[in-house]
Amino acid sequence: MSKISSKNQVTLPIAALSAAGLTAGDEVTLEADGAGVIVVRRRSRDPQEAFGVFDGLYERDYLERLRAGERA
Amino acid sequence: MSACVLDTDVVIAALDRGDAHHQAAVRAITALADQQVPMLLSLINYAEALVRPAEDDRLLRTAVAAMDTLGIRPVPPTASIARRAARLRAANVSLADGFALATAEAHDASMATFDRRVQRAAAREGVPLAAQME
Numbered sequence: 001m002s003k004i005s006s007k008n009q010v011t012l013p014i015a016a017l018s019a020a021g022l023t024a025g026d027e028v029t030l031e032a033d034g035a036g037v038i039v040v041r042r043r044s045r046d047p048q049e050a051f052g053v054f055d056g057l058y059e060r061d062y063l064e065r066l067r068a069g070e071r072a
Numbered sequence: 073m074s075a076c077v078l079d080t081d082v083v084i085a086a087l088d089r090g091d092a093h094h095q096a097a098v099r100a101i102t103a104l105a106d107q108q109v110p111m112l113l114s115l116i117n118y119a120e121a122l123v124r125p126a127e128d129d130r131l132l133r134t135a136v137a138a139m140d141t142l143g144i145r146p147v148p149p150t151a152s153i154a155r156r157a158a159r160l161r162a163a164n165v166s167l168a169d170g171f172a173l174a175t176a177e178a179h180d181a182s183m184a185t186f187d188r189r190v191q192r193a194a195a196r197e198g199v200p201l202a203a204q205m206e
């Protein structure tokens with residue numbers, strides 16, 4: 001079990017790192033995800049991983065209709 | 073290097089491969105990144121782009137990470153920018169578009185948008201359109 005130090009540091013268990021495919025030197029982001037949960041995520045440098053994350057979320061002309069309503 | 077303010081439509085188009093402007097948005101964002109032009113996104117437009125991903129926690133985290141990966145930097149509006157956005161509303165652009173335009177003015181930045189109405193408003197207000205969009 002890890003414990004948060006007085007300097008807010010935590011040692012990540014090797015098993016957890018290995019399971020997540022993370023290694024020393026990886027850049028990560030830390031984000032609170034509700035009470036008692038922090039998500040550690042490798043920071044990607046590959047833009048190709050970003051293009052496509054909105055696939056299927058927005059219907060055609062979504063913004064135009066949204067803004068047309070606002071302008072009315 | 074002067075910054076470029078992205079409109080919401082450019083962000084959505086870049087991240088949605090089914091969007092009609094996807095390829096153009098990817099080209100523009102890639103060119104901006106290659107030329108190390110800071111990409112700014114007003115928090116108002118940031119929220120607008122995240123409306124659908126925000127319906128699911130995991131999607132929201134993925135969307136936020138994707139914007140971070142692309143180097144898109146959310147910038148908070150100041151009171152001055154908000155007043156300018158309100159004034160731009162009279163130019164028949166949406167309030168969100170007004171925030172994008174006002175943010176570009178405040179940062180002496182160019183503007184990237186596919187919306188012809190916003191392009192015309194930008195031209196009227198003297199905000200240059202990003203060359204990377206051409």
